[in-house]
Amino acid sequence: MIYIHATGIHNTIPTSGQPDLRAELKAMGADNRRSDHFMRLAVIGAHKAADGHELPAETAVYMTSGQGNTAVFNRICSALRIEKNLPKPVDFINLLSNSTGFYIASHLGLAGRNIFLTHHHFPVQMTLLTAQNDITQGLQQTILAGGVDEWQTRPQLARKLMGIEETTVLGEGSNWLLLSPERENALAVLEVEKRCINEEELTLRLRAESKHHDITIAFAPKITKSQAARFMNQYPSFKRHNYEAACAYYETLAFYALNSFIAAHKKGRLLHIDCGTNGYMLMTVEIIP
Amino acid sequence: MTIGSADESLKRRLKEMIIRECEKDNFAPAEVPDDVVLFSDECALGLDSLDALQIAVALQNQFSVRIPDSKSFRRHVTTINALADFIQPE
Numbered sequence: 001m002i003y004i005h006a007t008g009i010h011n012t013i014p015t016s017g018q019p020d021l022r023a024e025l026k027a028m029g030a031d032n033r034r035s036d037h038f039m040r041l042a043v044i045g046a047h048k049a050a051d052g053h054e055l056p057a058e059t060a061v062y063m064t065s066g067q068g069n070t071a072v073f074n075r076i077c078s079a080l081r082i083e084k085n086l087p088k089p090v091d092f093i094n095l096l097s098n099s100t101g102f103y104i105a106s107h108l109g110l111a112g113r114n115i116f117l118t119h120h121h122f123p124v125q126m127t128l129l130t131a132q133n134d135i136t137q138g139l140q141q142t143i144l145a146g147g148v149d150e151w152q153t154r155p156q157l158a159r160k161l162m163g164i165e166e167t168t169v170l171g172e173g174s175n176w177l178l179l180s181p182e183r184e185n186a187l188a189v190l191e192v193e194k195r196c197i198n199e200e201e202l203t204l205r206l207r208a209e210s211k212h213h214d215i216t217i218a219f220a221p222k223i224t225k226s227q228a229a230r231f232m233n234q235y236p237s238f239k240r241h242n243y244e245a246a247c248a249y250y251e252t253l254a255f256y257a258l259n260s261f262i263a264a265h266k267k268g269r270l271l272h273i274d275c276g277t278n279g280y281m282l283m284t285v286e287i288i289p
Numbered sequence: 290m291t292i293g294s295a296d297e298s299l300k301r302r303l304k305e306m307i308i309r310e311c312e313k314d315n316f317a318p319a320e321v322p323d324d325v326v327l328f329s330d331e332c333a334l335g336l337d338s339l340d341a342l343q344i345a346v347a348l349q350n351q352f353s354v355r356i357p358d359s360k361s362f363r364r365h366v367t368t369i370n371a372l373a374d375f376i377q378p379e
Contacts, residue, residue, distance in 0.1 A: 032312075033312045034312060085350045086346045086349060088346060088347075089339065089343055089346055090343060093339075
């Protein structure tokens with residue numbers, strides 16, 4: 001169990017290409033030079049979570065992404081394979097494992113642990129689980145944890161790779177949480193389940209949750225509409241967090257689901273349900289009134 | 290036919306390339322002097338070693354000029370005039 005002290009939400013549904021974020025970033029006092037869209041997106045979201053908080057220099061940055069910095073990856077591949085030219089050195093450097101984390105740390109003046117986690121099915125849950133483990137074991141005192149996904153410049157190919165319907169609208173987002181073991185001044189409590197559960201265990205869990213008051217459920221996009229409807233019918237006292245209404249698809253949407261719930265509620269408990277090939281993964285957020 | 294440092298069009302293209310590749314968008318080509326050493330305190334662009342790498346790759350991609358090492362870079366990429374003479378020698 002860890003505490004959420006701040007949220008940072010940057011969530012957009014681009015209509016014609018990746019939006020230009022340079023003016024917004026400049027207004028935050030960040031240097032645009034040598035950064036690309038993915039990095040700008042990351043810095044803006046992290047900045048919003050950190051804004052108004054005096055972060056200790058040793059604050060860690062734990063970041064994830066479903067697709068990563070694909071625009072620059074495409075540009076490098078295009079330079080090498082199609083144009084038969086050398087890629088730009090800055091593009092190459094920006095693709096190195098954790099360059100984006102460096103930009104965030106540099107902008108916020110942080111020198112703590114800085115990691116970029118990836119996971120095929122549960123990028124958000126695995127990032128928050130790592131943060132939860134490190135905080136509960138006393139390895140970290142403050143963690144800025146976030147998920148970043150940029151609008152895909154080749155949407156049809158991206159939909160195919162992500163295994164989503166051809167009509168799914170793609171969005172982009174950079175959503176961050178400021179986490180610590182301290183309850184004082186916290187907005188909410190976060191708990192990430194440590195393992196996947198099967199349908200039977202999920203039913204038991206939902207039954208147990210139904211004993212609480214003021215339960216809201218958020219379904220990840222991988223939960224089908226019929227599955228979601230079935231769960232909601234079984235437990236009519238549950239409310240549904242319709243975060244999907246304000247966003248389009250990207251792979252780290254779970255961060256947005258949690259953040260938007262915290263931003264919109266003064267009390268209550270959110271149960272976020274996601275699924276992968278090994279079963280369901282749950283996260284709960286309980287607002288501290 | 291004017292070539293090298295006498296070719297104003299070439300020098301303008303070089304300046305535009307440097308500004309673009311080094312993301313020095315707050316500079317206009319006219320603000321980059323022809324005869325000031327680019328990688329020096331006298332040059333307002335404030336370029337660094339990563340900019341040198343960007344310029345070297347851009348020269349290869351856009352002008353088919355290969356600069357194999359840092360020694361060669363330091364010899365040829367001094368001022369705009371020198372760079373233009375290197376690209377289009379007499």
